[in-house]
Amino acid sequence: xxxxxxxxxxxxxxxxxxxxxxxxxxxxxxxxxxxxxxxxxxxxxxxxxxxxxxxxxxxxxxxxxxxxxxxxxxxxxxxxxxxxxxxxxxxxxxxxxxxxxxxxxxxxxxxxxxxxxxxxxxxxxxxxxxxxxxxxxxxxxxxxxxxxxxxxxxxxxxxxxxxxxxxxxxxxxxxxxxxxxxxxxxxxxxxxxxxxxxxxxxxx
Numbered sequence: 722x723x724x725x726x727x728x729x730x731x732x733x734x735x736x737x738x739x740x741x742x743x744x745x746x747x748x749x750x751x752x753x754x755x756x757x758x759x760x761x762x763x764x765x766x767x768x769x770x771x772x773x774x775x776x777x778x779x780x781x782x783x784x785x786x787x788x789x790x791x792x793x794x795x796x797x798x799x800x801x802x803x804x805x806x807x808x809x810x811x812x813x814x815x816x817x818x819x820x821x822x823x824x825x826x827x828x829x830x831x832x833x834x835x836x837x838x839x840x841x842x843x844x845x846x847x848x849x850x851x852x853x854x855x856x857x858x859x860x861x862x863x864x865x866x867x868x869x870x871x872x873x874x875x876x877x878x879x880x881x882x883x884x885x886x887x888x889x890x891x892x893x894x895x896x897x898x899x900x901x902x903x904x905x906x907x908x909x910x911x912x913x914x915x916x917x918x919x920x921x922x923x924x925x
Contacts, residue, residue, distance in 0.1 A: 748808040751801070759801050767793060770818060773889040787829055796821040812890065812898035816880075819888025823865065826887075830861035860921065867920040871913060878913045881906055 744765055750758035774789040774796075799821040800814075808814040872879025880899060884890045892910070896903040 744814075745810045748810065748814050752808045763797060766797075766814070766818075769815075769889075770796065773818075773822065773887075776889070792822065792825060795825050799824070812894050815888045815890055815894075816884050816898050819883050819886075819890075823868075823883060823887045826861045827865040830865075863921050864917070867917050870920065871916060875909075877901070878909045878916075881910050882913045882917070885910055 744762075747758050747762050747765070751762050770793045771789050774792040778787060778789055778792065796818055800817055808817065868879060868882055871882065877899065881895055884895045884898060885892075890898065892903050892906045895910075896906045899906070
């Protein structure tokens, strides 16, 4: 089971255990509209999604208004809603989950910032080590904007950040999802961390 710190410690090679193959089969059925498969899927992926969600909500300021369970439930509802693409395997599913979590956290931060008197954003320290190791306190609205700029400049780097930071995927798993080498993922991940840290620092 993943823990709140799993975004820092998930760099072991991806397992090819039979359970993973079973998840892939269930995902294929669910993407074809099999309601029974959708019901089977949630208990299997729940703990992993909850571990990812808990990592983002360790910051008690954020946890006061959103709990990991609520974040997981909302993300899952978005994943099984109309218009979602076919999930080819576990990696693609968690890539979709990463995008859903990103949207939810950004929308949540935007509403919270609007509710503050004057509508100003709270500026918090950010550096390249914030990404993947400690999401607490990160300005999600600012990160989303910076990540959108990075994605416009280099879509592949944007996908890598989304999968690793919001999805908690390993380097190897990210490489499999994107169809590139692990060394490319590691190199572009390092670049993206530095670039985003500088961008968010400049925004303060």
